[in-house]
Amino acid sequence: MSYRIIHYINQFYAGIGGEEKADVAPEIREGVVGPGMAFKGALGADAEIVATVICGDSYFASNMEKTSAEIIEMMKKYKPDAVIAGPAFNAGRYGTACGALCEAVVKELGIPAVGGMYPENPGVEMYKKSFYIVETPDSAAGMRKAVPAMAGLLLKLLKGEKLGTPAEEGYIERGVRKNKFYDKLAAERVVDMFTAKLKGEPFVTEYPMPQFDRVDPQPAVKNMKNAVIALVTSGGICPVGNPDHIEASSASKFGEYDITGIDDLTCDAFCTAHGGYDATYADEDSDRVLPVDVLREMEREGVFKKLHNKFYSTVGNGTAVASSKRFGAEIASRLIADGVTAVILTST
Amino acid sequence: MVKEIERAGLPVVHVCTIVPISLTVGANRIVPAVAIPHPFGDPARTAAEEKEIRRHLVEKSLQALQTEITEQTVFAD
Incomplete structure (x- = not known):
């Protein structure tokens, strides 16, 4: 038996239209549409895209919670085992839509979801903790690279295979910490890193510091x-x-x-x-x-x-x-x- | 841009439609707008009604700029 996948795409990738059609309401179609063809090839016999959900980017962005809930209802009938969204590359509204939907899929349906975005897509910062987002190039020229990576990760998740680190698997860090045994003590490892740093050699930190780029609000206008x-x-x-x-x-x-x-x-x-x-x-x-x-x-x-x-x-x-x-x-x-x-x- | 202008020393009010993005990017004073292609208007209304909507949003923006805040604040209706 092959896994049942639902694919989410926007109005552009569905061939409905560009910005003039960005306010179309969500619909679900049986089978593959647009980039779903490429996923069909990459997923092989293990999984099948049984339906594709299409929604306009502006429609989704304007009513995020309501639209997510609507789409989740549409999906239930198809009994999906997992959801693929995008890839959205560097398209902000599309990435945000993929993120909001996949977060709802994981929470409401309890099944895995995989998306694909460029690291600067605002959808990454907003939703990277909620589901797996494969790092993609910034435009659709990167489709050939994104599809196999997303499909591969999804199959691993469906089969319950053990995942490697985000860098090994090609997805964006979700902030999940896992225990792991090393041969060397932490004290030795930190000294190794420190000496490497002093020599100007490359080293990889075990715990990157989060970067909060926030600016304090300026005082209000008095007069x-x-x-x-x-x-x-x-x-x-x-x-x-x-x-x-x-x-x-x-x-x-x-x-x-x-x-x-x-x-x-x-x-x-x-x-x-x-x-x-x-x-x-x-x-x-x-x-x-x-x-x-x-x-x-x-x-x-x-x-x-x-x-x-x-x-x-x-x-x-x-x-x-x-x-x-x-x-x-x-x-x-x-x-x-x-x-x-x-x-x-x-x-x- | 919002953040860099604020960092340089000017209070900024960000009027935008997708408030979650503005919050993620780090704007401090946020006023939700009408819609993506027409944040300060609504082509479905008459010109006079549209202007009223616009005036209301600008007044709210100026109000936001005159409000002391200590954290990110969304000035909704």
């Missing part, structure tokens, strides 16, 4: 009437024609745009460069992403002193964390130099 408010966005708003050629995904730069004398971001002058959401609404009226019109009104009413005459914009779509950090630091130094008090940062 709003005297404040200069600036707008920053990862939603890609820019002048029509995208003069700085900000990339639709994996942005390598941000833009600085003057809005002196502009009361409203109209469609003849502003649009979005973002390739990760349906641009229809932002292109029609960019105030839907960057609320310049309302801020101008409030500036006139004296709610605050001034709307900063420049806004900063990039595309937060598969953009590397390192790039975002660089943009943030550079934008901050310009805002501070210009005497800005506080920032409204909008994300799509």
Whole structure:
């Protein structure tokens, strides 16, 4: 008897459509769809994809708990032994959806789940403790590498085989600690590591320190009437024609745009460069992403002193964390130099 | 970006739709928005209604910036 697998994919991999279809509700189809074909080959005779669940990325992201619960109900009828999700590579909403669903699968159905994501996918940080996420490259070009790794791990889990370390098995660390015997005492091992470090030789720590990159909140704005408010966005708003050629995904730069004398971001002058959401609404009226019109009104009413005459914009779509950090630091130094008090940062 | 700007010394309010991502990334003041493709609007409504929604979100954002916090805070309705 072969194991019964359900595969989760988004609207894009199901061939339903891109961002314009990202709000489609979940559905379940019998058999394989899209990348399920590749998994079918990798799983061989041991397991069969009996059904595929498809859901739009924005639909899922907008109602995560409700959608997970809905999909779990759909799955029950097919009596699955395990679930495969994605791979989602570096697609944030897709990765988050895979994570939320797999967490629910493990909890509610009590069966194993395996996903595949690039380490910077936000779904990793959110759900890595809940299920096995195989580390993949950042784009679908890595499909051929991701599929066999995910299928192999899933089969091991189904057969109850002993798993090696995350590095050996290719999945992202879940923070699970296991006891293990060494030939050498801890004291000897630590001295070995220390001497290796002194010599500049490679060594592997047995307990990596968690990295909490948190920033303490800044004090609140005391006197709003005297404040200069600036707008920053990862939603890609820019002048029509995208003069700085900000990339639709994996942005390598941000833009600085003057809005002196502009009361409203109209469609003849502003649009979005973002390739990760349906641009229809932002292109029609960019105030839907960057609320310049309302801020101008409030500036006139004296709610605050001034709307900063420049806004900063990039595309937060598969953009590397390192790039975002660089943009943030550079934008901050310009805002501070210009005497800005506080920032409204909008994300799509 | 939120974190780097805050680190440099400016209070930031992050207005976004997927609040769990904002919490994971480490924004401190978070205001939940309407929807991914139109955080500050709703094309299904009239222009006047949309503007009202937008105004409400901006007011909430300014309120968040004027609120002292010690940890990550979501300013929901």
